[in-house]
Amino acid sequence: MLQQHLAILPILIPLFAALLQLLPWGNRPQPKRRAIGLLASILTLIAAVALLVEVQQQDMLVYLLGNWDAPFGIVLMVDRLSALMMLITAVLALPVLIYGCYAEDNLGSHFQALYQFQIMGIMGAFATGDIFNLFVFFEVLLISSYALMMHGGGKFRVRATLHYVLLNLLGSALFLISIGVLYGVTGTLNMADMAVKIQSLTGDQAMLAKAGSLMLLIVFGLKAAILPLHFWLPQAYSTTTGVVAALFAIMTKVGVYSIIRVYSLIFGADANELALVAHDWLWIMGLLTLVAGAIGILAARDLRLMVAYLVVISVGTLVAAFSLSSAATTGATLFYLIHSTFITAALFLLADLMAFERGKTASRIVSGKKMANHSTYATFFLIGAIAIIGLPPLSGFVSKLMILESAAANGHNFWLWGAIIGATFVMLVAVTRAGSKMIWHTLSGKASEQSAPLGKRIALASLLSLTLLISIFANPIRQYTDAVADQLTDVDSYPVHVLKRAGGEHE
């Protein structure tokens, strides 16, 4: 019974948790809301693990909502990629929520419920197999993110949120236009069905579909923060609270996921006239995003801003590597995606803790007071820096090595090697400078007396320890991501799975 509905559980659990949290819970509602939130996050994690196991056995779970047959009703399509992304989200959500439960959720109202709605939207975007439903889940996650980004209030935060909201409203409008164009041309919204219909387009129809697909690229590029559309990210991520920024580490990955999904399934290598329509753009824009991120990181004078640019760099790496469109690079790219999500989230939390304990100097990269837990943060910073820069032996090194190695088989490797290694060097310089300024060059005198709660440090440590786990279990993880990549290249298997119940009589 539960097995049958497994695909929708990661969406339903956060939804019900959020609804419960919104109920009036007496005079002191916060402890109860926290308990519900933590329980829901644990349940979501269990459901995500179960999904991953299930997907390994039977390739793809297809869940017909309301039991309407596939191309007519909305369908959830959990393949290996979706299951992986959902597991990443669930694993990230738990420690970040634990961190948030230490009084961070008192800064504004309904943090806990918004958090669960956010998770619901992200899970839904990963699970859905219908492109209009993808838009709806994008809106669900965006609406919660608008409110979460405002969490805590303040002048700069409100303004950054206004920019973020207006940009994303524009993005949503473009999303609708491109969906409209694609629907007008293909007559379907189901992604697997659309992949079939796209193959037979020719002439004017193909040109229309191409326009639609490139407009979609703008939308996803905005979410993922690819070069000309990345300017909102540093300001938004560096002004919001640490918890929210850490959760948002997965948000750019939603954009990257959508790019991977749409441009490998619908506009993949089999799409005849529209084959790999966006890959040239992705290649150039990915490389330029890498460069832009590297420049930004050198210019950043605030640790939070620096981490925000590290997110931009990781997006650039992901997009450029994906655009090479070979199974091996895609496998390596997904491995890097796992690593970069966790490590950037951990760095946002670390910047938040350091800012709290440094007091007045906050997270600006200047010498300040000695922190109360100085040596702990120094260790965390060292681990985080090694992982994000990509020095041996942690996961950053492993994943970058995988990308470079798999790219070597392609003709383009000079540019990708140059960009990634160059960005790595710049990251090394910038992160080392930040670390030495903030941790070694402390002012003489007493250490700060503000000490962050132990639970926050433990939550951060557990997030950071994931980088160790990824390095140790690199082989099984890589085998899984390779399996994901194989499934993505096997476009023909999607219609078989998704449309199998739709008999020929409706056509």
Next chain:
Amino acid sequence: METLYSVTVGILTACSIFLILRGRSFPVVVGITMLSYAVNLFLFSTGRLTIDGAPILGTQDSYADPLPQALVLTAIVIGFAMTAYSIILAVRTRGEVGTDEVSDSDSSSEGKR
């Protein structure tokens, strides 16, 4: 009818883009509202324009596509809620920052919480 319809959508979109490129948040919000009207009309036309056609098969010779109507309905609901939210946010920004200029007037704001 197609010409009139497409010209209407085109003019709405052009005006909204002009408004979105303005430097103050109020015209931008109005522009985004207008853009959402244009988008809704556009979505409606993706099922092809038919007159006097019920969205039911087998009752008449010509029938309308029901799906774009459902899409437009969803888009209207979401668009309306988001417009309301962005207006509140713009008002609050006006109150807290003291100006409704969209651009950063002071570069010193960078990085401060």
